[in-house]
Structures are given as C-alpha cells and as structure tokens.
Amino acid sequence: MSKDGSLSDDKTPGGGPIQAVADWVADLGGVVTDWLVGLGSVALFAFRTILWLTTRMVRRETLIPSFYQIGVLSLPVVALTGTFIGIILAVQAYGQFHLLGMESRLGAVINLSLVRELGPVLAATMLAGRVGSAMAAELGTMRVTEQIDALSSMGANPIQYLVVPRFLGCLLLIPALTIMADFMGVVGGALYSVYLLNIDWHHYLKHSQNYVRGFDIFAGVFKSLFFGGAISLISCYHGFHCDPGAEGVGRAATTAFVYSFVAILLLDVVLAIGLESVYLAFWPEGPKLF
Amino acid sequence: MVKPNKDTSTQESLIRVEQLSVEFGQHEVLHDIDLAIIRGETLAIIGESGCGKTVLLKTIIGLLHPTRGSVMFDGHDMARLGERALTRERIRFGFVFQQAALFDSMTIAQNLAFPLRQHTQKSATEIEEIVVARLTEVGLPESARFKKPAELSGGMRKRVGLARALALEPEVVLYDEPTTGLDPIMSDVINELILETRRRHLVTSVIVTHDMKSAQKLADRIVMLYPLARLQEGEPQILFDGTPADLEQCRDRRVTQFVHGEAGERLREMQNGL
Numbered sequence: 387m388s389k390d391g392s393l394s395d396d397k398t399p400g401g402g403p404i405q406a407v408a409d410w411v412a413d414l415g416g417v418v419t420d421w422l423v424g425l426g427s428v429a430l431f432a433f434r435t436i437l438w439l440t441t442r443m444v445r446r447e448t449l450i451p452s453f454y455q456i457g458v459l460s461l462p463v464v465a466l467t468g469t470f471i472g473i474i475l476a477v478q479a480y481g482q483f484h485l486l487g488m489e490s491r492l493g494a495v496i497n498l499s500l501v502r503e504l505g506p507v508l509a510a511t512m513l514a515g516r517v518g519s520a521m522a523a524e525l526g527t528m529r530v531t532e533q534i535d536a537l538s539s540m541g542a543n544p545i546q547y548l549v550v551p552r553f554l555g556c557l558l559l560i561p562a563l564t565i566m567a568d569f570m571g572v573v574g575g576a577l578y579s580v581y582l583l584n585i586d587w588h589h590y591l592k593h594s595q596n597y598v599r600g601f602d603i604f605a606g607v608f609k610s611l612f613f614g615g616a617i618s619l620i621s622c623y624h625g626f627h628c629d630p631g632a633e634g635v636g637r638a639a640t641t642a643f644v645y646s647f648v649a650i651l652l653l654d655v656v657l658a659i660g661l662e663s664v665y666l667a668f669w670p671e672g673p674k675l676f
Numbered sequence: 677m678v679k680p681n682k683d684t685s686t687q688e689s690l691i692r693v694e695q696l697s698v699e700f701g702q703h704e705v706l707h708d709i710d711l712a713i714i715r716g717e718t719l720a721i722i723g724e725s726g727c728g729k730t731v732l733l734k735t736i737i738g739l740l741h742p743t744r745g746s747v748m749f750d751g752h753d754m755a756r757l758g759e760r761a762l763t764r765e766r767i768r769f770g771f772v773f774q775q776a777a778l779f780d781s782m783t784i785a786q787n788l789a790f791p792l793r794q795h796t797q798k799s800a801t802e803i804e805e806i807v808v809a810r811l812t813e814v815g816l817p818e819s820a821r822f823k824k825p826a827e828l829s830g831g832m833r834k835r836v837g838l839a840r841a842l843a844l845e846p847e848v849v850l851y852d853e854p855t856t857g858l859d860p861i862m863s864d865v866i867n868e869l870i871l872e873t874r875r876r877h878l879v880t881s882v883i884v885t886h887d888m889k890s891a892q893k894l895a896d897r898i899v900m901l902y903p904l905a906r907l908q909e910g911e912p913q914i915l916f917d918g919t920p921a922d923l924e925q926c927r928d929r930r931v932t933q934f935v936h937g938e939a940g941e942r943l944r945e946m947q948n949g950l
Contacts, residue, residue: 528779531775531777531780532773532774532775532777533777533778533779533780535734535739535771535773535777536771536773536777536778536779537779538738538739538766539737539739539766539769539771540766540767540771540790540791540794540840541763541764541766541767541791541794541795542790542794543759543763
C-alpha cells in the first residue's frame with residue numbers, strides 16, 4: 387500500500403506465496419477482462435454493420451469495387467490452391483488405400499474431404515490472407531491518415547461506407563469461391579487418380595457419386611458463409627482500430643489474418659458438429675464410407 | 677488569463693464549449709475548457725504540439741466525445757445527437773485536415789464530388805461544374821481533377837482539401853494546421869485562400885495553428901492553450917484569449933515565449949530529461 391492508501395502498481399517480489407498467487411490471479415483476470423472487452427467490441431462492431439446493412443441501401447459505386455477485389459481477383463489463387471489440394475489428397479491417400487486394395491474408392495475420400503472441409507476452409511484461408519489482411523491494411527491506413535475522420539466529418543458513416551460493402555462482398559462471394567475450390571480440387575484429384583495412378587475412371591466416379599451427398603456440398607458452402615462474414619468483420623475491425631504509424635498498420639494486417647484464421651477453425655469445429663447433428667436427425671442411419 | 681475585449685455575451689455565439697474535458701484512458705488532454713465562438717468570427721487556437729488543439733477541433737465537430745462537459749452548436753449538444761441529426765449538423769461544417777485526408781483511392785474530382793453526391797440531388801453535370809469551379813477557386817488547373825492525390829504536391833493536396841471542405845458551402849470551417857509542412861510562399865497562398873473564402877461566404881472559422889504569422893494575419897481573436905501537465909494547480913488551460921493586438925501586449929512569459937518562438941528554460945528541462 388502506498389501512503390495514500392491506494393494499492394501500488396509495482397509488484398515487488400518477496401510478498402509471500404499468497405501474494406504471488408493473488409498477483410497471478412489478478413494478471414489472469416486482467417487478460418480475461420481485456421479479451422472479453424475485445425470480444426464485446428467486435429460483437430458491437432458486427433451489430434452496427436448488420437444494422438447499417440438492414441437500414442440503408444448500399445451504394446453501387448462502393449459495392450462493385452469490393453466485389454471485384456474480393457471475388458474476381460481471388461478466383462485464380464483459390465482455383466490453383468483447390469487443384470493442388472485435390473492432387474495432394476490423391477497422392478497421400480493412394481498409398482494407404484492401395485495397401486488395403488481399395489484404391490478404387492479413392493474418389494469417395496478425396497471428394498468428401500474436399501467438399502466438406504478442405505474446399506471451404508482453404509477458400510476461407512486464402513480469402514483471409516489475400517483480402518482480409520489487405521482490408522485491414524487499407525482501412526488502417528485510412529484511419530492513420532484521417533481519411534475515416536474525413537468521411538465522418540462529411541456526414542458519411544464509415545461503417546456504412548467502408549465496412550458494409552466489404553462484409554457483403556465476403557459474405558456473398560465466398561460460396562462462389564468455395565464452389566470453385568471444390569470443383570478444381572475434384573478435377574485435380576480425379577485427373578491425377580485416373581491418368582497417373584491408373585484408377586479405373588468408372589469406379590472412381592461411381593464411388594464418388596455413392597458417398598458424396600448433396601448435404602455434404604451444402605454443408606461446405608453453408609459453413610463458408612460464416613467464414614466470409616467472420617473474415618470481413620474481424621479484418622475491418624482491426625483496420626478501424628489500428629494503432630498509429632506504419633507499425634500499427636502492419637500489426638493490424640497481421641492480427642486480422644491470425645484472428646480470422648482462428649475464427650475459421652473455431653467456427654469450423656462448431657459448425658461441423660452442428661451440421662452433423664442436423665444430418666443425423668434427418669438421416670439417422672448416418673454416413674457410411676465403406 | 678487575458679480576457680477577450682469583445683463582450684461575447686451580447687453577441688450570438690454559434691459554438692459554445694462548456695466545461696469540456698477530454699481524456700484518453702488515464703490521460704487527460706483537455707480540462708474544463710470554456711469557449712464561445714461568435715457567428716462570423718475567425719478564431720485561431722494556438723499552442724505547442726500536444727496541448728490538445730486538434731482534440732478540441734475534433735470534439736467540436738463530434739469526431740471525439742467529451743469525457744465531461746459539452747459542445748453546443750447552434751443550440752444542439754453535439755455528443756447527444758442521433759446519427760441523422762449529427763449528419764445534418766456536420767454538413768454545416770467543413771473540416772480541413774492537417775494532411776488533407778483526401779481519399780487516395782479516388783481521383784481529385786471524385787474527392788471533391790464526394791460530399792455533393794452524399795448530400796445533394798445534383799446531376800452529374802452540375803456536380804462536375806461545381807468541381808471545376810472549386811478547383812479554380814483554389815488555383816488548381818482543370819486537368820488536376822483526373823489525378824490521384826498521390827500525384828499532387830503537399831500544397832496542392834492542401835488546396836484540394838480546402839476545396840472539398842468548402843464544397844457544400846458550410847457555415848463553419850475548421851482548419852487543422854493548414855500551413856504546417858508548407859514552404860513560406862505556399863503557406864501565404866493558403867492564408868490568402870482562407871481570407872478569400874471568408875470574403876466570399878460569411879463563414880465562421882476556427883483555425884488551429886502554431887504558425888504565428890498565419891494566426892496574426894487571419895484571426896479576429898486568438899486563444900492559446902497550454903499543455904495540462906505544465907500548468908500550475910488550479911490554473912485554466914486557456915492561457916490567453918484576446919485579439920492579435922492584445923497578444924502583442926501580453927506579459928505572460930509562457931505566451932511571449934510561444935509567440936516569439938523562444939525555447940527558454942524548455943531546452944534545459946529537456947536536457948535534464950524532464
């Protein structure tokens with residue numbers, strides 16, 4: 387305690403084990419409180435974005451550049467990643483399936499993995515890396531150079547003008563990117579399996595058709611909607627709350643990607659469990675690969 | 677503190693800053709500021725870097741929120757207005773930012789047209805005419821409208837920033853260090869443009885600056901803010917409030933030091949790590 391009776395900020399060692407535990411609990415409490423405040427702040431930001439989305443029409447001149455940046459320019463990189471992942475799955479799974487003499491079922495495992503997990507998660511990861519960090523850096527620079535203040539001073543709401551088009555772009559175009567990643571992965575895996583691993587084309591297709599359900603494709607695309615929403619909100623939030631200077635902008639871009647990636651994986655776990663429960667409720671016999 | 681020789685109580689004040697305090701976390705930047713800005717006057721706010729001049733300017737337009745106290749603009753408390761009402765009041769202001777804050781993804785013409793597209797129903801042709809007229813007013817060629825802000829010099833960007841702030845013919849123009857970082861000739865060009873703006877439209881201007889030449893040339897009234905950390909206990913943060921002529925007569929050493937640009941004891945303090 388200091389003279390005026392307030393607790394001192396300086397924690398000196400040697401206060402005994404009880405004091406050490408108390409300090410540790412206080413530090414942990416501080417970290418948890420900061421984390422909760424941050425989470426609340428992102429939630430409030432998301433709420434304000436959705437409020438603006440539902441109350442005002444989005445201007446065409448802000449929407450089209452966002453759609454172009456998010457959708458059109460991401461397409462080649464997503465297609466390329468999808469193709470390679472399809473081929474890699476074929477390469478990795480072939481050895482194991484060959485040992486069991488079940489290589490003709492390769493199509494089922496490649497395509498099921500692609501449409502349920504790898505397609506949506508990879509498309510989202512590419513979007514977070516290519517678009518999310520760029521959005522955070524762009525909005526961060528706008529914050530640092532007072533362009534966001536300039537928007538407000540001219541009576542334009544920055545969330546409506548800057549965040550809503552990016553949110554809509556990510557939300558509406560990530561399903562298309564996911565379908566592209568799925569398609570290219572399916573094509574890449576099939577071509578590699580049939581032409582290089584010499585698996586019978588007819589069996590490859592038949593097993594794929596038997597085991598990949600419409601619900602699997604739907605589940606993958608449905609999950610991607612959440613990934614797209616999370617990427618745009620997290621990235622725009624970090625851009626808006628960017629620290630001053632080049633270092634602040636760099637940190638905003640990195641943090642946006644890291645948190646987006648964590649959010650993608652976290653949402654993937656929750657949604658995978660939820661969607662599986664939904665599937666089992668409608669089709670209680672469950673999915674069977676073999 | 678030197679009191680203004682104008683009797684502000686008898687004149688209509690357009691902006692009233694009442695017991696305003698602004699804090700960022702634990703750090704207090706403005707404390708108990710009282711200021712009345714009369715319709716049509718040009719007020720210069722001077723003071724050293726970090727004393728809260730820009731914070732005061734941004735609080736007036738509602739970009740920052742007061743921790744205590746209020747900013748009344750034409751009878752409205754800016755911090756208590758809803759989104760629509762705040763927008764309605766904000767477009768009565770023009771804000772000239774220190775680094776111009778032009779949207780760098782847009783051309784100069786798009787920058788100038790932005791407030792017109794947001795808040796008027798004018799056709800594209802009418803907007804284009806206004807854009808050209810505004811550019812001409814600030815002495816920029818018509819061809820500049822196709823350029824991006826990054827292609828312009830600092831002085832040209834500031835002039836575009838001024839033209840954009842005036843696009844909606846605001847009642848109040850807030851200038852944040854309009855001449856900082858410019859050469860002496862370009863500084864005087866900006867000063868002349870500010871004077872010209874005042875002659876053309878009846879505007880109330882608030883100019884934040886530490887350029888004494890600009891303050892003396894432009895202001896009807898000068899207010900000097902002082903950093904809170906350097907004030908004595910109980911001293912008001914506004915060290916001086918009066919006309920440019922009063923400023924010359926002021927005997928407060930802190931004011932004269934600033935006006936004449938003398939380091940005085942500050943250099944010694946810095947060397948001693950204070």
